[in-house]
Amino acid sequence: MERVTVKPYGEGKLYRELAATHGTPLLILDCEAVTCQYRLLSQSLPGVELCYAIKSQPHPVVINILYQLGAGFDIATSGEFELLRRQHIEPRSTIHTHPIKRDRDISEALRFGCTTFVIDNSLELEKFVNYRHRVGILVRVSFPNPNSPVDLSRKFGCLPGDVDHLIRKAVSLGIHVKGLSFHAGSQSPGPENHVYAITACREIIERHNREGGKLLSILDIGGGFPVSYADSTGDLVRDIDAFCAPIRDALGKFPGNFRIIAEPGRFLSAPTMTAVSKIMGKAYRGGESWYYLDDGLYGSYSGQLYDHATYPITIYSDHPERERATIAGPTCDSIDVIAENIELPPLSIGDLIIGEQMGAYTSASATDFNLFERAKIVPINQKKQ
Amino acid sequence: MKHYSETLYDSYGQSFLVDKLYFENKTEHQHLVIFENAMFGRVMALDGVIQTTQADEFIYHEMLTHVPLFSHGAAKRVLIIGGGDGGILREVCKHKSVEHVIQVEIDAKVVEMCKKYLPTHSAGAYDDPRATVVIADGSAFVRESKESFDVIISDSTDPIGPAEVLFTGDFYSHCKKRLNPGGILVTQNGVAFMQRDEVVNTFKRLSAVFDYNTFYSAAVPTYIGGIMTFAWASDNSNAHKIPITILEERYKSAGISTQYYNPAIHQASFVLPQYLLNSIGER
Numbered sequence: 001m002e003r004v005t006v007k008p009y010g011e012g013k014l015y016r017e018l019a020a021t022h023g024t025p026l027l028i029l030d031c032e033a034v035t036c037q038y039r040l041l042s043q044s045l046p047g048v049e050l051c052y053a054i055k056s057q058p059h060p061v062v063i064n065i066l067y068q069l070g071a072g073f074d075i076a077t078s079g080e081f082e083l084l085r086r087q088h089i090e091p092r093s094t095i096h097t098h099p100i101k102r103d104r105d106i107s108e109a110l111r112f113g114c115t116t117f118v119i120d121n122s123l124e125l126e127k128f129v130n131y132r133h134r135v136g137i138l139v140r141v142s143f144p145n146p147n148s149p150v151d152l153s154r155k156f157g158c159l160p161g162d163v164d165h166l167i168r169k170a171v172s173l174g175i176h177v178k179g180l181s182f183h184a185g186s187q188s189p190g191p192e193n194h195v196y197a198i199t200a201c202r203e204i205i206e207r208h209n210r211e212g213g214k215l216l217s218i219l220d221i222g223g224g225f226p227v228s229y230a231d232s233t234g235d236l237v238r239d240i241d242a243f244c245a246p247i248r249d250a251l252g253k254f255p256g257n258f259r260i261i262a263e264p265g266r267f268l269s270a271p272t273m274t275a276v277s278k279i280m281g282k283a284y285r286g287g288e289s290w291y292y293l294d295d296g297l298y299g300s301y302s303g304q305l306y307d308h309a310t311y312p313i314t315i316y317s318d319h320p321e322r323e324r325a326t327i328a329g330p331t332c333d334s335i336d337v338i339a340e341n342i343e344l345p346p347l348s349i350g351d352l353i354i355g356e357q358m359g360a361y362t363s364a365s366a367t368d369f370n371l372f373e374r375a376k377i378v379p380i381n382q383k384k385q
Numbered sequence: 386m387k388h389y390s391e392t393l394y395d396s397y398g399q400s401f402l403v404d405k406l407y408f409e410n411k412t413e414h415q416h417l418v419i420f421e422n423a424m425f426g427r428v429m430a431l432d433g434v435i436q437t438t439q440a441d442e443f444i445y446h447e448m449l450t451h452v453p454l455f456s457h458g459a460a461k462r463v464l465i466i467g468g469g470d471g472g473i474l475r476e477v478c479k480h481k482s483v484e485h486v487i488q489v490e491i492d493a494k495v496v497e498m499c500k501k502y503l504p505t506h507s508a509g510a511y512d513d514p515r516a517t518v519v520i521a522d523g524s525a526f527v528r529e530s531k532e533s534f535d536v537i538i539s540d541s542t543d544p545i546g547p548a549e550v551l552f553t554g555d556f557y558s559h560c561k562k563r564l565n566p567g568g569i570l571v572t573q574n575g576v577a578f579m580q581r582d583e584v585v586n587t588f589k590r591l592s593a594v595f596d597y598n599t600f601y602s603a604a605v606p607t608y609i610g611g612i613m614t615f616a617w618a619s620d621n622s623n624a625h626k627i628p629i630t631i632l633e634e635r636y637k638s639a640g641i642s643t644q645y646y647n648p649a650i651h652q653a654s655f656v657l658p659q660y661l662l663n664s665i666g667e668r
Contacts, residue, residue, distance in 0.1 A: 085411060091433060092390050107545050111416070113392035113433035131545070133580055136395035176395065 003230045004313045004342050012316025015276050015352055018378060024278040024352070025295035025375035027363055032381040033272040034065045041225060041267055044244035045260075048251070051095055053223055053265030054080055056360040061379045062269060063087050074223075074263040078105060081112040095220070097181070097263060099124060099140050099156045110134055118181055118220075120158045122166060128175050136178040138220055139166050141204075143197040148185025148224065149308040157182065163204050171213065179218025179259070180205065187266060187309075188224040191246050197221070198250040218259045221247070225267035227357055230312040240267070266360040273362065275300045275311070275355030275375060280330065282349055288324040289344070293353055296329010296336045298369040300355065300362045304338065307361035313338075314354040319345035327353060331370040389420060391609075392433035393543075394579065399435070399609050401428060407502045412494035414547050419502045425607060427503050429470060431495070432546050437470050441606045442506060445573075447646040448603040448654065449615055450476035453536045453569040454483075455635045455651060456624050460535035461485070464563065466523035466551060467573075468540035469495030471507025477538070478510045479641045487534075489519045489526045491547050496520070524550040527559040535565050539572035544583065552583070554590040557618065561594050569624055572616040574600065577661050579610035587616045588665040597622035600661065601654040603645065614661070625655050 018028060041050060051072040054063060058080065063073070064087055072093035075081055084094065091113025098105070099120040106117065110131060119125050120140040128135055142157025158166060163180065170177045180201045184193040198221060205216045225240060251260055277300075281292040295301065303309040313327070325344040329336035338355075347353075366374050386409065390400045405421040418430045426439030437445070450473055454460050460480065465473050465488040477486050490496055496518065499506055510516060519526065523539070537560050541548035550556055551572070560570045570591075575583040577600075584600065591598035595618040602612040617625055632648035 085416065088386070088409065090390070091392055107549075110392075111432040111546050115392055115395035130582075133582065134394055134545075178396070 002312070003310065003339060004315065004344060006315045006317055006345055009316050009318045012352065012354070015274075015316070015354055018380075019276050019278065019352055022376055022378050024276055025293070025300065025373075026276040027300055027358060027375045027377045028274045028276060029059065029061060029359070029377055029379040030272050030274070030381055031061065031065055031379055031383065034062055034268065035069060037268045037271055038066055038069045038071060040240055041244075041264055044241045045248065045262060048221070048260045048262050050268075051093070051261055051263050052268055053097075053263045054083070055364060056265030057269035057273070057362075057364055058083055059363075059377055060087055061382070062272065062359075063089070066268065067093075072261075074265070075109070075114065078108040081109060081114065085112060095138075095261065095263075097220075101127060103127060106131055116178075119166070120156055122169050125166060125170055125173065125175060129173055132173065132175045136176050137170060138179045138181040138218060139163055139177055140181045140183075141197070141201060143182050143184060143193055143200065145185030145188065145193040147189050147193070148187060150186035153183065153185065160200055160204060164208070167208065176214060177216065178214075179216050179220065181220030181222060181261075183222035183263075184224045186224050187226045187229075189226065191243050194221060194224065195246050195250045198247065202250075202253060218261060219254070220261040220263065221251075223263045223265050223267070225264050227266055227270040227360070228312075229309050229357055231310040270357045270360035273359035273377075275358045275362070277353045277355070277375075279347055279349050279351050279353065282347070288326060289346070290326045290328060291344075291347060291353070292328050292330060293338065294330050294372070295375050296331060296338055298329060298331050298333070298336060299366045299372065300358060300375045301329065301338050302365040302367065303358075303361040306365045309361065311358055312356040313342075314356060315344060315347070316352070316354070317345040317347070321345060330372050333369070386420065389418065389428070389430065391430070391435050393609075399607070401425070408498050412492050414492045415495075415542070417492075417495060417498060419498060428607070429499065429503060431542050434543060435607045436542065437472060437503070437506065438607050439503065439505060442470075442472050443643075444603050444605045444645040445608075445613065446472035446476050447643050448601070449473060449538055449540060449571060449573065451641070451643065451646045452601060452615070452651055452654065453538065453571045453617070454480050455632055455639070455648070456627050457535055457567070457569055458627070458631070458635055462532070462534045462565075463487075464527075464532075464534040464537045465489070466527070466537065466539040466541060467491070467548065468538070470499040470503055471496070471510055473538055473540045474513075474516060475506065475508045475510040478513045478516060480639060482639075483515060485515055485517070486513075487517045487519060487532070489521050489523045491520070491522050493520045522547075522550070524553070524556045524559070527556065527563050530563060532563065533565050534563055535568050537564060537568070537570045539570070541573055543575060543580070552587060552590075554593055557591055557594045561618075561620075564620075567621045567624065568619065569621075570595070570616075570618045574614045574616040576608050576610040577602070577612060577614045577664075581664055584614055584661060585664050591616060591618045594618070596620040597624075599625060599655065600657060601625070602657065603654060612658070617655075
């Protein structure tokens with residue numbers, strides 16, 4: 001996908017109206033897009049329980065829509081549990097997926113009502129001895145994905161060869177290990193690592209279950225389902241059904257009553273939000289135009305740094321000319337540049353710059369640096385309850 | 386909320402149809418839910434765990450109260466730790482011999498909401514002139530109080546959350562200091578089959594503090610998984626072995642009407658299944 005798309009001025013009317021009503025910067029949350037993304041992934045992964053990774057976009061409206069649609073939730077902290085509590089979310093639908101926890105993280109999760117936890121080493125396993133009658137454990141296995149921009153198997157996960165040892169240790173401690181989990185890498189350019197990990201986990205599970213004892217009955221296939229950004233990974237992926245087809249085949253080899261869970265975050269939230277920022281200043285330096293927006297890398301565009309995402313930018317203009325330009329955020333830091341060496345029509349102070357696919361890991365990791373106000377999230381297309 | 390699923394265990398649990406939701410919110414200390422169910426009437430849960438229901442509460446409250454009080458025979462001063470629903474206070478106040486009962490509950494909201502939505506639990510006991518309610522941490526109270534008691538009843542939640550401190554050796558030893566000679570401590574100690582660790586831990590910790598300790602039991606339907614155990618500790622190693630004729634005399638003269646408790650079940654409740662005895666290494 002191109003970094004910048006210029007569309008006819010008339011088509012940007014909705015954003016201009018929303019900016020006039022609510023001010024800027026904004027993140028427009030399209031509630032219909034949340035439903036659409038959930039249905040797309042559900043249809044592509046039939047029989048898989050989708051647990052939304054709320055860290056990607058913890059907005060209550062997103063959470064409520066997904067809850068109504070039947071989603072569960074992937075939670076990593078007590079703060080996230082408190083958010084779900086305020087939304088009156090049934091705790092049975094939640095899993096705690098942070099492999100590293102303090103004792104109080106475990107007890108607070110249990111008090112919320114979450115009983116599924118993830119571990120990847122024996123020190124973490126030992127933390128559950130006091131809670132052993134109340135919990136079911138998933139062992140997270142590492143399957144590194146060098147092709148993913150966010151490889152989630154470096155920091156967490158045990159080697160496939162360590163699983164047996166961890167399960168034996170759990171049995172000796174009286175702790176129930178009920179399944180395996182992995183994360184094949186966020187924004188995966190292809191399903192190959194998912195398929196590899198599913199197959200490897202199935203072999204471990206089948207071998208374990210043949211040997212008797214308590215059965216492994218759950219596989220959590222993590223997330224990694226990609227969306228279209230303005231970079232090469234985005235270009236590779238247009239069709240989630242095609243992406244999931246080999247994953248479906250790999251999952252089809254499990255027995256019918258085997259539970260499969262997934263933890264999609266980005267796929268459900270990224271396409272649901274659009275950033276609307278306003279040009280608050282303009283300068284001509286080094287032979288090009290610099291536009292200073294009221295949102296930037298310390299705000300909604302934080303994912304450019306933390307999440308390695310390159311968001312597609314849309315300009316609504318009928319001007320035929322193009323000139324070299326740079327778009328920068330509002331803070332005093334020189335790193336706060338959203339896009340450089342791009343071709344834009346001439347723009348004026350007060351014009352809007354639209355960032356697409358900005359629902360995931362955007363406002364979630366925004367800061368208050370310089371005390372510039374954060375983008376206001378404005379839901380549209382909300383179904384009346 | 387259309388149904389309420391208890392989250393006490395990962396792979397097993399009970400679920401209630403909710404006919405009416407009376408209260409659901411986080412208090413200062415815990416998540417409190419009160420709702421109506423066709424089979425059990427009003428149901429109260431804290432932090433995902435069923436605490437009491439209108440239909441079966443009598444079993445728990447009668448056994449946790451009358452067994453120590455009739456065993457003691459002359460209890461004048463009683464301390465209740467927890468018991469925010471008021472059920473234990475109601476049963477204690479039925480004993481005319483009791484001159485003063487102090488209830489120390491950590492969560493004022495539980496008391497307030499139970500008075501409002503579970504009024505038959507306390508049944509006016511909070512207005513009894515012999516009753517004093519203190520909103521405080523029970524473990525701090527027994528540590529700092531200078532008062533003494535004939536019977537201490539710990540009616541707490543399970544040991545994850547605010548009640549964790551009520552299952553420690555520290556708490557038990559401070560309870561012992563608050564007990565008069567011959568005094569008795571009883572505590573809610575979970576469902577033995579499901580929560581075996583609680584039985585083992587409590588037994589060890591009480592053994593280190595008291596001359597004699599054991600468990601007695603009763604089956605309470607909504608504490609799922611079999612018999613609920615009550616821990617029993619006293620420096621009078623005969624207090625749990627009162628002859629039935631004496632218990633009958635005390636029961637009769639107290640004039641208390643009960644639905645579960647009677648002297649025969651009092652005696653029988655100290656008979657424990659072998660799996661439990663094996664767990665605590667007795668016999």
